[in-house]
């Protein structure tokens with residue numbers, strides 16, 4: 309996309325925080341100003357956005373969009389991951405995307421007074437917690453329409469962070485364009501691949517003659533349209549992104565299902581102590597070496613103890629992707645090997661969960677508990693805008 313530079317500025321304004329998430333107003337609840345603070349040295353890493361070079365601006369037929377495009381902090385990238393700052397008073401929560409992304413809203417729901425830190429990749433969000441730049445990372449893992457976000461399952465395994473909570477966020481998509489643009493002018497719609505998938509049928513029903521292109525995050529798509537003054541391109545993103553980047557909402561609630569929900573997990577360096585005084589979920593990942601009957605045995609360890617599974621996901625076992633079985637007469641069978649991710653409804657403080665895992669361990673070649681954490685029990689409200 310466009311190029312940015314970082315600058316160290318001193319002194320810096322304090323980052324603003326999320327208001328309490330219990331506010332029920334239908335207008336935007338989250339007004340998180342993001343910056344990565346280094347309070348111990350009195351300097352703040354402020355990431356400023358420069359104007360894009362003229363050749364990126366297109367036809368230079370600029371639409372006035374006022375203050376909404378004043379310089380904003382840029383997402384952290386790998387090169388920002390220097391030694392950790394001291395703790396501030398607010399929890400620092402890393403998310404992938406730019407302000408206005410649903411992941412930022414999820415950070416605000418999980419930690420109402422947090423300083424949300426935008427990161428340009430999921431990997432950077434993990435690393436920012438590992439390097440003490442952030443205290444938590446918030447990560448989308450599955451959506452009710454688009455399914456699992458596989459990359460994050462792989463990253464959960466590659467990194468040693470612990471799942472300490474989950475939030476389920478209703479995702480209400482809007483079609484955004486520069487002010488004054490009509491749907492008929494559009495030739496392209498850009499967004500995060502999950503958002504494009506979640507709006508697939510509605511986009512067709514709207515009768516738009518557009519190509520669909522994937523970018524890193526929904527709010528980043530809105531920012532890209534605004535910064536580059538793209539008159540032929542719309543973005544799928546939140547109403548908050550429209551507000552932040554000075555875009556107009558051409559269509560509201562364009563997700564294919566009004567109950568569209570994304571589940572996010574919160575990650576920390578240390579696990580939380582599991583409890584039994586409220587509903588808990590536990591996430592595990594395992595591998596086995598002896599074919600599909602083992603999977604049946606593993607799952608029955610939960611069934612016999614009346615433990616419900618809420619999710620099962622398989623991913624390629626990257627270190628042993630293929631198991632070769634030679635049969636002298638019939639040739640060579642090549643079976644794919646998998647890692648299985650399972651979420652179950654029990655706390656690791658419960659003996660039935662401990663016993664189930666002890667049994668699972670007998671059948672598996674690898675087992676890791678990713679976390680045991682409180683379930684998101686917020687009431688179901690599919691029509692709410694976020």
Ligand SMILES: O=C(O)C(=O)C[C@]1(C(=O)O)C=C[C@@H](O)C=C1
Pocket residue numbers: 404405408409410411412448451457479500502503524525526527570
């Ligand atoms: O792009 C964003 O706004 C995100 O927060 C990412 C993401 C995702 O990865 O699924 C989160 C929620 C929505 O399902 C669409 C996109």
